Amino acid sequence: MVETGIPRLDKFLGDGIPAGKSMVYFNHPGVEGDVFGMQTLYHNLSKDISCVYITSSSNPGLMKDYFTEFGWSIRKFEDKLTIIDAYSSLVGDLSDEKYIVSDPENIENMNEIIIQVMKDVPKKSVIMVGSLSTIMDLCGEEKTLEAIKLWNKMTLMYDHVIIYNFTAWPYSKSTIHAIKDKIFNSVITVGGIAERVIFGQYFGVLKADWADHKAQSMLFRVLRPGGIKIYIPKILVTGPFDAGKSTFVHSLSTRAISVDRLGTTIALDHGHIDHKGFSADIFGTPGQERFDPIIKMISGEALGIFLVVDSTAPKDFVRAKQMLEITKGYGLPYVIIANKQDIPGAMSVDDIRSQFNIPEDVPIIPVIATESKGVFEAFELLVEKITGGA
Numbered sequence: 001m002v003e004t005g006i007p008r009l010d011k012f013l014g015d016g017i018p019a020g021k022s023m024v025y026f027n028h029p030g031v032e033g034d035v036f037g038m039q040t041l042y043h044n045l046s047k048d049i050s051c052v053y054i055t056s057s058s059n060p061g062l063m064k065d066y067f068t069e070f071g072w073s074i075r076k077f078e079d080k081l082t083i084i085d086a087y088s089s090l091v092g093d094l095s096d097e098k099y100i101v102s103d104p105e106n107i108e109n110m111n112e113i114i115i116q117v118m119k120d121v122p123k124k125s126v127i128m129v130g131s132l133s134t135i136m137d138l139c140g141e142e143k144t145l146e147a148i149k150l151w152n153k154m155t156l157m158y159d160h161v162i163i164y165n166f167t168a169w170p171y172s173k174s175t176i177h178a179i180k181d182k183i184f185n186s187v188i189t190v191g192g193i194a195e196r197v198i199f200g201q202y203f204g205v206l207k208a209d210w211a212d213h214k215a216q217s218m219l220f221r222v223l224r225p226g227g228i229k230i231y232i233p234k235i236l237v238t239g240p241f242d243a244g245k246s247t248f249v250h251s252l253s254t255r256a257i258s259v260d261r262l263g264t265t266i267a268l269d270h271g272h273i274d275h276k277g278f279s280a281d282i283f284g285t286p287g288q289e290r291f292d293p294i295i296k297m298i299s300g301e302a303l304g305i306f307l308v309v310d311s312t313a314p315k316d317f318v319r320a321k322q323m324l325e326i327t328k329g330y331g332l333p334y335v336i337i338a339n340k341q342d343i344p345g346a347m348s349v350d351d352i353r354s355q356f357n358i359p360e361d362v363p364i365i366p367v368i369a370t371e372s373k374g375v376f377e378a379f380e381l382l383v384e385k386i387t388g389g390a
C-alpha cells in the first residue's frame with residue numbers, strides 16, 4: 001500500500017493505494033488542492049520510496065522551492081526522486097534533468113518519456129503527474145485522456161502507483177465525466193465551501209475501487225509550514241466553576257487567551273491547537289451559573305466537548321452533568337477530563353465512572369492540567385471520535 005500521507009485519507013482508503021492503481025486529486029479551482037499531491041510525494045520520499053514527478057507548469061527548481069514553503073525539503077531526497085521536465089522546453093530554458101520532454105505540446109513525446117521512466121525506475125515507484133490540467137491544455141483533452149489510459153496500463157504492468165493532480169477548470173462535460181467516473185481507480189475531491197468567498201475547504205473520497213469507503217468528507221486547512229491538517233472549527237470545554245477549564249485550554253493550546261477577573265473566567269477562553277495532523281479551535285465556557293444562557297447560545301456549532309471536572313469535588317458532578325445538558329453535549333462526542341489528579345484524595349477514573357453512572361463508551365481521562373498531563377491524550381481521543389477514526 002502506498003500511503004497518501006494526508007491525515008484521515010489513508011484510513012478512508014483502507015490504509016492507502018494498492019500497487020498498480022491510479023488516483024486523481026480532483027481539485028476545484030480556488031482551493032489549495034495542489035498541496036495534496038505535494039504532501040503525498042514528500043511523504044513517500046521521506047519513507048524512502050522511489051518517486052517520479054512530472055513537472056509541466058513550472059521549472060524543476062521553482063517546483064522544489066515551492067515544497068520548502070511547507071517545510072518539505074525534497075532536495076535531500078534527490079537520489080530517490082526522478083523528475084520529468086515537461087516545462088523548460090516550453091519556455092526555451094535549458095534543463096539539467098535527465099528526462100526532458102522536448103515538445104510538451106506533443107502527447108507522443110510525453111508518452112515516450114513517461115513510459116521510458118516507468119521502465120527505468122524500480123518497481124513499486126510512485127508516479128506523480130504534477131498538473132494534469134496543464135497537459136490537457138497543451139495537448140488537448142481527448143489526446144490526454146487516451147494517454148492517461150496508457151500510463152495507467154503501464155502503471156499496472158510495473159506495479160507502480162500513479163497519482164494525478166487535476167484542477168477542474170471548465171473542461172468539456174465528457175472530459176469531466178471520464179475523469180470523475182471512468183479512467184481512474186480512485187478519485188479524491190478537494191473542494192471549497194463558498195458564500196461569495198471560499199471560507200472552508202474539504203476533501204472526500206468520491207471513488208476508490210479497492211476500498212469499502214463511506215461518503216465522508218473532512219474539513220482541512222493548509223499550514224505553511226506543515227501542509228494539510230484536518231480542521232475542527234469548534235471544540236467546547238465546559239464544566240463546573242473552578243474545575244480547571246481555563247488551565248486545560250491553555251495547557252492544550254499552541255496559543256490561547258482568557259479573560260479572567262478575580263481568578264474566574266468572565267468571557268470565553270479561546271485556544272488554538274495544532275497537534276498530530278489536526279488543527280482545532282477550542283472554546284472554554286465560564287463556570288458560573290449566571291453565564292448559562294450564553295453557554296447555550298455559543299455551544300450550537302460545537303463538534304465535540306471536553307467536560308472538565310475537579311476530581312476532588314464530587315459535589316460538583318451534578319452541576320457537570322447539568323452543563324452537558326446546557327451545551328446539548330449528550331448528542332455530541334464528549335470526553336470527561338478528571339482534573340486535579342495531583343491533589344491527595346482525588347477520585348480515580350473508575351470511582352468516577354461507577355459513582356456517577358458514566359456510560360462505558362464515554363472516555364474519562366485522568367488529567368493534571370497545571371502540568372499538561374493527560375491533555376494531549378484526551379485531545380487525540382476526542383478528535384478520533386469527532387472525525388470517525390475510532
Ligand SMILES: Nc1nc2c(ncn2[C@@H]2O[C@H](COP(=O)(O)OP(=O)(O)OP(=O)(O)O)[C@@H](O)[C@H]2O)c(=O)[nH]1
Pocket residue numbers: 240241242243244245246247248263264265266285286287288339340341342343367368369370371
Ligand atoms: N492542583 C491542581 N490545580 C489545578 C489544576 N488545574 C487547575 N488548577 C487550579 O484550579 C484553579 C481554577 O482553575 P481555572 O483553570 O481557572 O478553572 P476554571 O474552570 O476555568 O474556572 P472558572 O472559569 O472560574 O469556572 C486555579 O487555581 C488552577 O491553578 C490541576 O490539575 N491541579
Ligand SMILES: [Mg+2]
Pocket residue numbers: 245246247264265269284285286287
Ligand atoms: Mg475559566
